[in-house]
Amino acid sequence: MTNKVYFIGAGPGDVDLITVKGRNILSSADVVIYAGSLVSREHMNCCKDGVKVYNSASMTLKEVIEVINKYYSKDKKVVRLHTGDPTIYGAIKEQMDELDKLNIPYEVIPGVSSFTAAAAAIKSEFTLPNVSQTIILTRIEGRTPVPENESLEKLASIGASMALFLSVSMIDKVVERLRKGYGRNVPVAVIQKATWQDEKCVVGTLDDIVEKVKSENITKTAQILVGDFIHCKYNKSLLYDENFTHMYRKGKDENSSN
Template identity: 80%
Template structure:
């Protein structure tokens, strides 16, 4: 059996939010290529003595693949450590495609995404009954475009809960598009570096969030959460309703024979 390359989600920031599986693999790796601009260096403390460490922040795709190819050929265990969950804005597909060409086996180990960490930081739930049962993960166009059919105004018009990645540096543009899409003043929160020691949380509405974000000097590494779920009245879940029957519990009125 050939040795694998492991794409591991390191979580949103706090080193303890990597999965047990991810850390166990990291501890035994011979080579670690980590996204140094976003992944906490605290993860590297769990690596074994003598591990080869590369910071991909300054590397191109070809350079990353060359390192993997070199050490895989030597039979080494390689970890590609990504921030959050590697399947969301992780640019891993292009790496996996190159590994497929080389016949190198790999496995993706999921991680805690920054969008869920951001909601946890402000003690909110995206999916509230009668409010929203849909979460849209997206970003506003910048230097990298987005497909026209995924224009932020169009997505906002759905009225679902939203989490915007890679967009806080364009907060004015984001708010302008959201106002047009939602067509009203909705709650919005900006969470910078969720779960890190220097985490910042700003909660407001579309009318005042730009001023609040600029006052806190938040310009990068932040999640933008949008929707009524942040501040609203909602119906309670049927899951724990005493008058609702499901496969694990009968409703009280059924048990009493009423």
């Protein structure tokens, strides 16, 4: 089998939320480069003896690629372990482009994202009938800019369920933008380190969430969830309605007519 590099999503925090496929590949890796600022070092406990481990928190893109190239050229299995799902704010495209230049093959193994873990932490469902059937994943601009047509005000005006990454340190600005977009007070939840042992959840509204977040000293590694889905009345799904017929089940009315 041809050797290749693996980009693996480690999940949101709890080490058991990595996928079975991801853990199996990780356990056979010769080299692991992990995002140490957000990925638990505990994942290394499943690695084999003698594995070489690098923490990318202190590495540049050039250094990461040099390590990958060094060991790939020696036919070693290299794993690039990212937080959550690597395709969301994972900065993997620039890494894959560099590997393409070096003709190094790779595969991406998806993971559980922090936005789904955050919703699970507050026991909510993003897509409630007659409330919202759309989830917007976004962030407020920081050192990384956001396209003007994706401003928080414009996105909030849609009224969809929202999950904001990398934004809690600017919670005042976030709330100001959201208020302009929604034009009303809406539920907000902030979940710090979802699924970690020190997980912290704060639930409120645009009117009081800033005060609550600051009182809990939440300044980083947190998801901001916004929308009526957090607390509202909703219609039940037709999927399990006794009168609803689909290819796997006849509805009550149809059964009684036979």
